[in-house]
Amino acid sequence: MTTIASTNKNSGRLLRSGSAIVAVTESGQHLLKIDGYSHTKDVPTGSDIKSRPFRVGGHNWRISYYPNGLSSAWSGYISIFLQLTNDVPDGVRTQHTFSLLDREGKPVPYFINAGKRIFTGWGTSAFISRDELERSAHLQDDCFTIRCDITVMKEIQTKSIDLGKAVEVPPSDLHGHLGGLLEAGEGADVMFEVDGKTFMAHRCVLMARSPVLHAELSGLTTEESAAAAHGSVAVVRIEDMEAQDFEALLRYIYTDSLPDMKDEGGDAAAMLPDLVAAANRYQMERLRLLCEDKLCQFVNVRTVAIILAFAAEHHCQGLKEACFQFLSDTENLREVFKINGLEHLRESCPSVLEELIAKLTAAP
Structure with missing residues (x-):
């Protein structure tokens, strides 16, 4: 990276600029599932079966699968090649890897790494011997999968870079301040009784976050509202919800985030279905979608x-x-x-x- 700095003699102000030399790459992945392997063995040696086309790095690719080898010298092997299907006179610089996947979709030690300028195709004539594949646990129900990881090296570019502003604005910390307000309970004017526990909160925050809570808290009796206005606390009882779920709901209302879900299968993860129900109950769409997305992981x-x-x-x-x-x-x-x-x-x-x-x- 080259940076140039100069001083304007008239103003005395330092003029700063910068540029970067960027080696641009684009990566992609293609899975080739061989479903009915035993039937592909009828294909003659030297003949291939091509994958569907896929696109990486602005170029079109196919994988050529030779079930009986590229030639008679490799007739006992499966050969696999990455084929460039569009015409590029100078070729395409790539790094690519072929991997055989196990039942869990993880690569096993049958692979080829290549870094080549591909004009038409590049691969290996001896990806794996058929005898070795047929004895392995990776051939299940007459099926196995090959993964091709490909990185295309594009033209090296020179770009201008931002050297930073005179004033750096930090990211928003509103959620931290509101979370601290919830924990301290300062200025709280409503108390929730849930499953034998009590939680202090702020009506204005709750009303802003949920239309249902807005309606419920706006509908407090005249006596309750008057008491809250003079510093007393209104009491709201929540039925059909566990205390830990309501606590997580309050935490989301104030901070827009969920409890730590790293303990997969633990209490935090088990809470997700209850939070979906709470989100529907209080018409909080983003909370429902957030829990839905996390449930997909389980x-x-x-x-x-x-x-x-x-x-x-x-x-x-x-x-x-x-x-x-x-x-x-x-x-x-x-x-x-x-x-x-x-x-x-x-x-x-x-x-x-x-x-x-x-x-x-x-x-x-």
Whole structure:
């Protein structure tokens, strides 16, 4: 990076400018699933099956899969090549990796790394021997998956850079101040009784954050409002909610954030469905979507049916689609059936089960 500074003799003000030399790259990933491996072995040696086209770095690519090798010298191997399908006279500089994936989608030690200027194609004639693949646990139900990671090196560019403003404005700390106000309870004018515990809060903050709370707190009796105006605290009782859930709800109202969810499977994660219900109850759409997004992380073969039923009951469309997408994978669906996971759906939400079956039968 080159920086130039000069002084304007008339004003004495330092003029600052800067530029950066940037090596621009773009990365992408393509999964090639071989479904029906044994049937691809009928393809003659030297013949390939091409993937669908995909685009990375402004160029079009395909993966060429040779189930019986690139030539007779490699007939006992699977050959794999990355093909550039658009004409580039000077070629394309890339770094790319082919990886065989295990059942969990993680790469295993059968790969080739390459850093080449590709004109037409580049890969390996001996990606993995067929005997080794067929003996491995990575060939499941006559299927396996190859992942291609590709980084395209584009032209080196020179750009102007911002050397910073004279005044640096720090990020907003409103949430920190409001969170501190909640913890200190200073100026609180409403007390909530929830599940045997009490919580102090500020009516103006609550009314600004939830239309339901706005209506409820605006509807306090004349005596309660007059008492609050003279420094007394209005008391509101909340039914059908646990204290820890209401505490998390208050924390979100003041700070726009949820409790730490790092303890996956613990109390914080178990709180998410209750917070979705609270968000619906108090018409707080962003809170509902935030919890919905985090619940998507907990979808697995043991939880998908329960989460799908919950999503349908609480109108969580994004969460429902995430469950449908999970179950569209044949292997996942098979595992769910093994543990009788869809029985819960049949009993609690038959309409959702019907929708799932319709989606799976309509899939190509």
